[in-house]
Amino acid sequence: MKIAVIGCGYVGLVTAACLADFGHTVTGVDHDSSKIALLKQGTSPIYEKDLTPLIRVNTQRRRLFFQTSLDHGVDDAEVVFIAVGTPALDNGAADTAQVMTVAAELAKYIKDYKVIVNKSTVPIGAAKQVRKVIRDHLEAEVEFDVVSNPEFLREGRAVKDFQEPDRVVIGTDSPRAQKVMSRVYAALIKKGIPYIQTNLETAETVKYASNAFLATKIAFINEMANLCETVGADIRTVARSMGLDHRIGLQFLNAGPGYGGSCFPKDTKALAQIGRASGVPLTIVETVITANEEQKARMVRKIKGMVGALQGKTLGILGLAFKPDTDDLRESPALTIIDNLLAAGAIIRVYDPQAMAEAKKIFKETLVYCTDPYNTAEGAEALVIITDWEAFKSLDFIRLRKVMASPVLIDLRNLYTPAEVEQYGFKYENVGRAGYGDRNLPDLHKSG
Numbered sequence: 280m281k282i283a284v285i286g287c288g289y290v291g292l293v294t295a296a297c298l299a300d301f302g303h304t305v306t307g308v309d310h311d312s313s314k315i316a317l318l319k320q321g322t323s324p325i326y327e328k329d330l331t332p333l334i335r336v337n338t339q340r341r342r343l344f345f346q347t348s349l350d351h352g353v354d355d356a357e358v359v360f361i362a363v364g365t366p367a368l369d370n371g372a373a374d375t376a377q378v379m380t381v382a383a384e385l386a387k388y389i390k391d392y393k394v395i396v397n398k399s400t401v402p403i404g405a406a407k408q409v410r411k412v413i414r415d416h417l418e419a420e421v422e423f424d425v426v427s428n429p430e431f432l433r434e435g436r437a438v439k440d441f442q443e444p445d446r447v448v449i450g451t452d453s454p455r456a457q458k459v460m461s462r463v464y465a466a467l468i469k470k471g472i473p474y475i476q477t478n479l480e481t482a483e484t485v486k487y488a489s490n491a492f493l494a495t496k497i498a499f500i501n502e503m504a505n506l507c508e509t510v511g512a513d514i515r516t517v518a519r520s521m522g523l524d525h526r527i528g529l530q531f532l533n534a535g536p537g538y539g540g541s542c543f544p545k546d547t548k549a550l551a552q553i554g555r556a557s558g559v560p561l562t563i564v565e566t567v568i569t570a571n572e573e574q575k576a577r578m579v580r581k582i583k584g585m586v587g588a589l590q591g592k593t594l595g596i597l598g599l600a601f602k603p604d605t606d607d608l609r610e611s612p613a614l615t616i617i618d619n620l621l622a623a624g625a626i627i628r629v630y631d632p633q634a635m636a637e638a639k640k641i642f643k644e645t646l647v648y649c650t651d652p653y654n655t656a657e658g659a660e661a662l663v664i665i666t667d668w669e670a671f672k673s674l675d676f677i678r679l680r681k682v683m684a685s686p687v688l689i690d691l692r693n694l695y696t697p698a699e700v701e702q703y704g705f706k707y708e709n710v711g712r713a714g715y716g717d718r719n720l721p722d723l724h725k726s727g
């Protein structure tokens with residue numbers, strides 16, 4: 280099939296490359312000419328595992344093309360994906376301005392029946408608005424349909440998530456468009472991937488509900504971790520024992536400094552806003568947002584609890600990205616934590632395997648940028664792990680102790696066990712494993 284993908288950002292590029300790999304002829308369109316120039320040379324403007332080889336091989340096979348203008352690519356295409364940004368507005372709602380602009384522009388190129396697929400995360404009801412905008416801008420009476428096809432791609436695993444998804448969701452009111460979409464995803468349907476056909480609003484809601492549920496799982500386990508610290512329980516054992524119940528599942532039960540990234544914070548806020556605007560208060564989602572903010576604040580209090588007054592004290596921070604294997608700092612808990620530590624007068628030394636360049640853009644000369652964990656630890660009163668990078672899972676504690684001002688490890692991702700760290704003379708703090716740090720454990724048995 281001939282397909283156009285408008286927007287060569289993270290989602291658009293993965294979609295274009297994977298659809299070409301399914302055997303379709305795909306044109307990726309983006310108005311950013313420097314991006315298109317890179318892509319034409321076979322270079323991906325973003326770092327995403329497995330993406331560059333996929334772009335190269337499909338470009339060589341002449342199944343993947345890139346261009347800056349909508350013509351040709353769009354007028355030849357049977358299916359046009361819209362995958363442009365929907366940043367958050369001040370009230371948390373997703374801003375659909377770019378989606379609507381693209382819809383108006385592409386209407387000019389609809390000369391015969393086309394299916395317009397929205398991949399961008401948009402407020403529920405936006406697909407119908409896309410339909411209206413296109414209809415208003417058509418130059419002739421032509422038939423077209425609009426489909427909502429939400430993406431569930433995780434950064435760092437996006438190619439695999441596209442090629443082996445847990446499910447594909449296709450929302451449209453048109454049986455004709457459903458037929459076209461089942462040809463687009465024939466490769467996945469053949470593999471037996473669950474393929475859900477539904478209406479527009481349902482597909483749009485699935486995206487928000489899925490992300491909000493996952494965010495809830497994280498906020499819930501973080502809250503349980505906080506309780507564990509007080510009652511004398513171990514969150515890792517609680518989480519594992521809970522997760523072995525198949526109805527709960529083991530994934531997304533790692534307690535930590537709070538969720539970040541380009542999706543969960545934005546999508547939970549947008550969903551809460553949709554609830555408010557619809558007169559249906561989504562109290563759980565609202566609470567998850569507050570709980571996640573409070574978790575970051577709690578991490579700052581934890582650090583202050585271990586180190587005391589921070590004025591003039593040196594702290595080492597390991598990990599800035601919102602999760603490992605990315606340089607993405609968007610909504611990373613590290614940003615809030617560092618802002619608060621700086622405000623309290625601490626001198627911050629930082630290291631992240633990928634995100635240093637991004638961090639320099641944000642923090643400029645307010646931080647000391649280091650080359651590895653040991654350099655970061657030099658002269659530090661405490662070392663704080665914020666991102667669960669593989670490289671931080673096997674630190675040499677003897678070496679760290681030698682360079683630190685005092686041996687204190689604050690492990691906000693529970694990468695270590697207390698015994699492992701304490702045997703090297705370290706004071707150790709974590710998230711949700713009681714009895715460490717400076718807390719007083721209540722004796723629950725006495726009150727009984």
Ligand code: UDX
Nearest residue numbers: 430431432433434531532533535538539540542601602
């Ligand atoms: C997420 C969704 O997983 C994906 O389906 C959606 O399309 C986009 O948002 P992503 O933002 O790439 O993907 O990251 P993910 O791996 O889901 O992690 C999100 C955040 O939650 C990270 O900050 C991570 O550290 C945190 N997290 C995740 C936890 O704190 N604990 C967990 O157990 C899991």
